[in-house]
Amino acid sequence: MALDASDVEKIAHLARLGINVDDIPGYARNLTDILSFVEQLNSVDTSGVEPLAHPLDATQRLRPDVVTEGDNREHFQQVAPETEAGLYLVPQVIE
Amino acid sequence: MHQKSLVELAADLRSGACSSEELTRACLQRIAEHDGRLNSFITVTESQALAAAQAADAALRSGKAGPLTGIPFAHKDIFCTNGVKTSCGSRMLDNFIAPYDATVTEKLHEAGAVMIGKTNMDEFAMGSSNETSFYGPVKNPWNDTTVPGGSSGGSAAAVAAGLVPASTGTDTGGSIRQPAALCGITGLKPTYGRVSRYGMIAFASSLDQAGPFTRSAEDAAIMLGAMAGFDPRDSTSVDRPVDDYRAQLNEPLQGLRIGLPGEYFGEGLEAGVGDAVSAAIEEFRKLGATVTDITLPNTHLSVPAYYVVAPAECSSNLSRFDGVRFGHRAENPQDLTDLYTRSRGEGFGDEVKRRILVGTYALSAGYYDAYYLKAQQVRHLIRDDFMQAFRQVDIIMGPTAPSVAFKLGEKADDPVGMYLSDIYTIAVNLAGLPAMSVPAGFSNAMPVGLHLVGNYFEESRLLNAGHQYQQVTDWHTRTPQGFE
Numbered sequence: 001m002a003l004d005a006s007d008v009e010k011i012a013h014l015a016r017l018g019i020n021v022d023d024i025p026g027y028a029r030n031l032t033d034i035l036s037f038v039e040q041l042n043s044v045d046t047s048g049v050e051p052l053a054h055p056l057d058a059t060q061r062l063r064p065d066v067v068t069e070g071d072n073r074e075h076f077q078q079v080a081p082e083t084e085a086g087l088y089l090v091p092q093v094i095e
Numbered sequence: 096m097h098q099k100s101l102v103e104l105a106a107d108l109r110s111g112a113c114s115s116e117e118l119t120r121a122c123l124q125r126i127a128e129h130d131g132r133l134n135s136f137i138t139v140t141e142s143q144a145l146a147a148a149q150a151a152d153a154a155l156r157s158g159k160a161g162p163l164t165g166i167p168f169a170h171k172d173i174f175c176t177n178g179v180k181t182s183c184g185s186r187m188l189d190n191f192i193a194p195y196d197a198t199v200t201e202k203l204h205e206a207g208a209v210m211i212g213k214t215n216m217d218e219f220a221m222g223s224s225n226e227t228s229f230y231g232p233v234k235n236p237w238n239d240t241t242v243p244g245g246s247s248g249g250s251a252a253a254v255a256a257g258l259v260p261a262s263t264g265t266d267t268g269g270s271i272r273q274p275a276a277l278c279g280i281t282g283l284k285p286t287y288g289r290v291s292r293y294g295m296i297a298f299a300s301s302l303d304q305a306g307p308f309t310r311s312a313e314d315a316a317i318m319l320g321a322m323a324g325f326d327p328r329d330s331t332s333v334d335r336p337v338d339d340y341r342a343q344l345n346e347p348l349q350g351l352r353i354g355l356p357g358e359y360f361g362e363g364l365e366a367g368v369g370d371a372v373s374a375a376i377e378e379f380r381k382l383g384a385t386v387t388d389i390t391l392p393n394t395h396l397s398v399p400a401y402y403v404v405a406p407a408e409c410s411s412n413l414s415r416f417d418g419v420r421f422g423h424r425a426e427n428p429q430d431l432t433d434l435y436t437r438s439r440g441e442g443f444g445d446e447v448k449r450r451i452l453v454g455t456y457a458l459s460a461g462y463y464d465a466y467y468l469k470a471q472q473v474r475h476l477i478r479d480d481f482m483q484a485f486r487q488v489d490i491i492m493g494p495t496a497p498s499v500a501f502k503l504g505e506k507a508d509d510p511v512g513m514y515l516s517d518i519y520t521i522a523v524n525l526a527g528l529p530a531m532s533v534p535a536g537f538s539n540a541m542p543v544g545l546h547l548v549g550n551y552f553e554e555s556r557l558l559n560a561g562h563q564y565q566q567v568t569d570w571h572t573r574t575p576q577g578f579e
Contacts, residue, residue, distance in 0.1 A: 011452050011455050011459070014459060015439075015455040017436065017443070018436040018439060018440020019448060020440075027452060030449055030510055031449070034453055034510060035456075037398075037402065037514075038399040038402050038466070040399045041403070041470060042469070044393070044476065049475050050472070050475055051471030052474040052475040052525075053301065054301065055288075055527020055528075056286075056333065056551065058333070061327075061334075076194050079194055079420075081418065081419070082424070088420055091429065091430050091431055093430075093431050
């Protein structure tokens with residue numbers, strides 16, 4: 001599976017990841033190498049094998065649906081780039 | 096002071112031979128003298144450390160001290176520390192002052208241990224050489240032209256150089272055991288779910304697990320005892336009592352069944368590493384263990400399976416870094432997409448980007464079954480191999496890494512080559528088993544690690560084997576030249 005520059009641009013867009021135009025050929029090469037390396041997985045027959053999601057086969061634990069945290073909004077927003085009136089600010093989304 | 100083990104230092108603190116403040120100042124002095132050339136710390140928390148040391152001295156005087164009270168340690172910069180910068184080795188979090196403590200941070204604090212600083216690491220724990228850090232590479236104390244291993248390279252180098260008696264690390268594909276091996280110290284990755292991941296910045300959630308670095312297995316037992324335990328705040332934490340990891344240390348190894356997988360001794364293994372590991376196994380034989388050849392037939396699939404599972408989970412986990420709530424934000428964004436794209440593009444380094452791209456591709460529409468699902472199925476086969484082996488043997492042994500520390504820059508342009516330096520450690524993460532690396536001699540004057548893998552929750556057995564081996568060998572006490 002060889003990826004070209006347009007594949008890399010498409011994947012980067014899906015990941016909302018800015019990459020330099022100059023780096024795209026390098027990433028295409030690296031990604032192609034990595035994907036051809038992982039293609040070894042196809043050498044083994046896994047029909048009927050359960051996928052392993054948790055090494056100990058544990059399932060999601062549930063807890064009672066009660067409030068456990070206090071209001072720490074101000075404290076947590078201290079590390080935010082930009083806030084106003086308890087809200088996170090981003091560029092205007094709706095015209 | 097810096098040549099002593101954690102256990103010896105704890106005895107000195109109890110007898111009053113030294114105070115925690117003296118010990119902490121001595122560590123700070125060692126860092127000031129030596130870390131310029133190692134670069135093992137990102138942040139040194141001098142004032143907090145001295146305050147914690149004074150509190151520990153008060154606890155010691157009042158007789159309320161535990162085995163870690165007053166012991167300085169270094170914390171990998173992946174663990175959140177309330178009020179202290181937590182960078183994860185990334186520009187993305189260069190401005191991030193964690194607003195809360197990780198469970199491991201909290202537990203070590205409660206145990207009275209004194210955090211002296213935050214250690215350098217590969218960016219978001221993605222790397223095997225500590226060269227992907229935004230803060231520059233860490234140097235191996237045994238030879239400063241070589242890497243310390245990664246991703247917990249700073250934590251390993253700091254203990255190896257005697258800057259601190261213990262440190263923390265995390266291990267997703269070998270990030271504790273491989274740097275422990277390359278720096279000539281002891282490193283333990285516990286069973287998946289044994290140590291809480293709460294407040295530990297996530298890389299690949301189904302693989303990540305925290306553990307200690309120390310010189311000796313005995314010291315590791317003490318650190319693990321403080322770090323381990325059920326935590327309702329981590330949904331994959333295992334609700335099971337914590338063993339007394341020191342209780343079995345002195346049991347004889349008579350009758351211990353060791354398995355040697357043929358797959359770990361084949362092509363690609365440096366001869367000097369193989370020789371040192373064989374000599375170590377011979378010591379275990381002398382201690383009364385029996386040695387059997389075993390097979391783990393799907394070993395060759397572990398690195399490929401890992402390089403689907405880990406990037407897939409990383410691409411999902413790292414989507415939270417978007418420039419909105421915390422971390423790096425690009426200047427003057429044109430619109431929301433531009434804010435996300437440029438903040439992430441500027442904040443993440445090359446290897447992190449590579450893995451996000453691979454993971455995004457593997458999880459994208461139409462590819463999920465071919466990559467992620469397939470890798471999770473292969474993961475099942477890899478676990479079955481281990482379960483089969485543990486019917487015959489108690490501990491699986493082999494080399495931790497295929498070679499000793501490689502040169503800085505040597506594998507920088509070869510991601511797949513770099514990934515293969517974790518070939519013996521990765522399968523253990525895929526299966527979620529506990530494993531440890533202990534110093535087992537030298538090859539070309541650089542340390543070699545012996546890898547011990549146990550069945551689920553058998554950390555005590557690994558520590559027992561490591562401790563007994565360290566009673567008849569002195570590799571773990573060696574200090575690199577210039578740091579004596």
